[in-house]
Amino acid sequence: MSSLLPETLVARAIEQGWLTSEQAAAAKAALANAPEADLEGWLLDQGWLGKEHLEWLRRVASPAADAAPASEAAVVVETDADVARIPSGLDFEVHLEADGALAHLNEYLNLGQFYGASDIHLGVNCPPMMRRHGCLQIMWPKAPLFTAAQTSRLMMGFTTEEQKALLQERGDLDFCYAVEGLGRFRTSVVRQRLGLDGVFRIINTKIKTMEELGLPETLQALTKFHNGLILVTGAVGSGKSTTLAAFVEKVNIERHDHIITMEDPIEYVFEPKGCQITQREVHTHTKSFSTALRAALREDPDVIMVGEMRDLETIQLAITASETGHLVFATLHTSSAARTLDRILDVFPVEQQSQIRTMVAGSLRGIISQQLVPRLDGQGRALALEVLINNPAAQALIRDGKTYMLPGVIQTGKKLGCKLMDDSLMELVEEGVIAPQEAYDRAADKLRFAKLIEE
DSSP states (O other): OOOOOHHHHHHHHHHTTSSOHHHHHHHHHHHHHOTTSOHHHHHHHHTSSOHHHHHHHHHHHSTTTTTSOHHHHOOOOOSGGGSOOOOSOOSSOOOBOTTSSBSSHHHHHHHHHHTTOSEEEEOBTSOOEEEETTEEEESSTTOOOBOHHHHHHHHHTTOOHHHHHHHHHHSEEEEEEEETTTEEEEEEEEEETTEEEEEEEEEOSSOOOTTTTTOOGGGGGGGGOSSEEEEEEOSTTSSHHHHHHHHHHHHHHHOOOEEEEEESSOOSOOOOSSSEEEEEEBTTTBSOHHHHHHHHTTSOOSEEEESOOOSHHHHHHHHHHHHTTOEEEEEESOSSHHHHHHHHHHTSOHHHHHHHHHHHHHHEEEEEEEEEEEOTTSSSEEEEEEEEEOOHHHHHHHHTTOGGGHHHHHHHTGGGTOBOHHHHHHHHHHTTSSOHHHHHHHOSOHHHHHHHHHO
């Protein structure tokens, strides 16, 4: 099999989390000093990549890879030297099958938890992967590539007949997989060109407090409201569900209300403390978020949590609920307060936007936009926040459609608890928590952080 171009090899290895930026720089320097050197052999000698990594990279990067049938794409374990090496030091048993795969899905999930992963990826023609601290990486050295038969066995081994039928009909399936003694996992199974792939997000069953998450004290005041709209936003995997759960749990502890949640799927399970709690899962207990939200308004709720505001009807119902005496928590996949409001307004027809701006300006309590940034010490990721606490100046801008001016209001509203994302990133850099480059990559004002990188 032909070797990869050095640039392609390094780039793809970084994408998979197998090489750090420092290792990649060292590899490029070694190649610059000896252009004729065998980069693959050099990486093997350094112990940074194994033969299984190079095999996988060659297959994925090959122009013929997409055209290869599944039967040719699979890697067959033939010799003792190629058999997967399970890491030592585990506090649980794993069982290796003859084909090199683990015997049961739960063993992959257990292994991912052991390594502190956030997600486990099991896909055809790929080794078992896990995301740790935001980087995707192979689960253990010599892990074999999955065949279509292996992933089918793993995915079909834990789904119900009803779920199998739904997967057959739709081609994808989202639900929560719960195992007593192991945990809860937000699960996505999809049918793709080569077979079935699965991604499992590990859900921390312990609901962390707002203090444990490092959320500012000013945000705790938002849970005192008895009506209004509180939005938690950010990219996929930015911790929105965890933050939302902390808000709801604080209400659960401190108040005597009826809380209704609608999620896809249910992640954190709330035990009633001061409140009555009703948790509903989309596709399991209700057809959609909008259907669940419409029904919730007839169930005498005090607090409503909407897992995601995906469409016009859900957004409209959430705004209406927040205006009619309910405290509504919800999430959106947006990166700042201004973009969040633009996203909400843009789903409505032009002729309705003026009315919606007025409604949102009056009902909005706060927006928390968040990112998780890799820490310098390698111990997980740090939370960076943009916070907008609604105030008269912000209300006026929202009503007038001047959301692009909100950063200025946030900047001048620090005494209220407002904070710009760039200020949060700068604080983390100055405290030595994250690297300047990480902050630069995520900042809105690049010039502000460029000087730090030059230093």
